[in-house]
Amino acid sequence: MLHIVNKSPFERNALKSCLAHALAGDSVLLIEDAVIGAVSGSSIVTELQQAINGNAVKIYALSPDLAARGVKAERVLEGIQVVDYAGFVDLTVANEKTQSWL
Amino acid sequence: MAKKFLYLNRKAPYGTVYALESLEVVLIAAAFEQEVSLAFLDDGVYQIAKGQNPKAAGMKNFSPTYNALGDYGITQLYVERESLVERGLTEEDLMPIVYEDENDEYAEKPSVQVISRAEMSQIMAEQDVTLSF
Amino acid sequence: MKYTIMVNEGPYQHQSSDTALQFVRAALAKGHTIFRVFFYHDGVNNGTRLAVPPKDDRMLQKEWSELAEKHGLDLVICIAAAQRRGLMDASEAKRQGLSADNIAAGFRISGLGQLIEGGIESDRTIVFGD
Numbered sequence: 017m018l019h020i021v022n023k024s025p026f027e028r029n030a031l032k033s034c035l036a037h038a039l040a041g042d043s044v045l046l047i048e049d050a051v052i053g054a055v056s057g058s059s060i061v062t063e064l065q066q067a068i069n070g071n072a073v074k075i076y077a078l079s080p081d082l083a084a085r086g087v088k089a090e091r092v093l094e095g096i097q098v099v100d101y102a103g104f105v106d107l108t109v110a111n112e113k114t115q116s117w118l
Numbered sequence: 119m120a121k122k123f124l125y126l127n128r129k130a131p132y133g134t135v136y137a138l139e140s141l142e143v144v145l146i147a148a149a150f151e152q153e154v155s156l157a158f159l160d161d162g163v164y165q166i167a168k169g170q171n172p173k174a175a176g177m178k179n180f181s182p183t184y185n186a187l188g189d190y191g192i193t194q195l196y197v198e199r200e201s202l203v204e205r206g207l208t209e210e211d212l213m214p215i216v217y218e219d220e221n222d223e224y225a226e227k228p229s230v231q232v233i234s235r236a237e238m239s240q241i242m243a244e245q246d247v248t249l250s251f
Numbered sequence: 252m253k254y255t256i257m258v259n260e261g262p263y264q265h266q267s268s269d270t271a272l273q274f275v276r277a278a279l280a281k282g283h284t285i286f287r288v289f290f291y292h293d294g295v296n297n298g299t300r301l302a303v304p305p306k307d308d309r310m311l312q313k314e315w316s317e318l319a320e321k322h323g324l325d326l327v328i329c330i331a332a333a334q335r336r337g338l339m340d341a342s343e344a345k346r347q348g349l350s351a352d353n354i355a356a357g358f359r360i361s362g363l364g365q366l367i368e369g370g371i372e373s374d375r376t377i378v379f380g381d
């Protein structure tokens with residue numbers, strides 16, 4: 017399953033709730049303000065690393081939304097893959113279902 | 119073949135319109151003979167809280183409509199226990215929503231099932247289409 | 252792959268309409284089919300032709316209209332949500348006894364059943380909102 021999160025983890029609990037429900041093998045795509053959570057050194061990093069390493073969840077961040085907010089690719093937490101809109105489409109093809117955490 | 123539709127409700131009623139307009143979709147969806155489930159988690163658990171009275175706030179109370187869902191054949195309302203506990207709520211704080219089981223001499227049965235977060239993850243994973251509100 | 256897209260927020264206030272638009276463009280570029288784009292909640296405001304954004308900004312409503320024309324997209328505005336928010340086509344305005352309509356080219360107003368049908372008919376249903 018592909019989970020789509022669009023909220024900053026510092027403003028809402030969508031990412032936290034998503035990570036608590038994601039199953040091994042699931043993918044989580046951070047878009048819009050959710051990309052704020054992808055920055056290395058942020059306090060949400062521990063939870064993202066736990067999801068990646070502990071629960072075999074793949075995390076992605078949308079590059080145009082990182083760029084819009086002035087976040088350079090090298091500031092993104094290691095283990096998070098950066099994709100563009102074409103990559104977003106590919107993720108929805110690769111995953112049979114999509115769930116948005118609005 | 120019928121698809122499994124999940125209506126994902128994570129927001130409290132009244133503060134925003136999502137709960138009300140989610141319910142309006144669910145009522146229409148009932149006519150399509152698909153398998154419909156509703157999930158209430160995070161602040162969404164407040165959508166089916168007992169004793170809602172938005173009159174003094176100047177708004178319409180739409181909570182009685184949840185009691186009518188059974189008449190539309192919608193009988194699977196999943197509520198996440200962890201979301202209740204985090205908010206200081208228990209199952210007693212929820213409306214006792216029931217349906218009449220036509221396969222069991224129209225016996226009244228509860229539509230609301232309080233389930234664990236792990237069970238909620240499984241319900242989410244089983245769906246074909248998830249509409250989020 | 253056949254997609255139904257749900258857009259739940261109005262233009263400018265929230266990024267969801269922009270994201271949905273970029274997603275649809277990327278999906279079309281890859282040869283996928285967009286079965287329907289369904290606008291719900293404040294998302295119905297993407298379908299007004301009376302918006303006049305500053306000249307140096309994007310014109311979201313027009314971009315949806317142009318994309319619909321170019322690719323034959325089915326842009327559906329939920330009637331119940333539209334009535335609440337004052338989004339009207341000519342026949343609905345007449346039926347309600349209103350003096351004007353404001354729907355943009357390429358959009359049509361219809362019922363929530365169109366969303367459910369989209370979910371049934373499509374391989375993927377993607378929701379963009381707040």
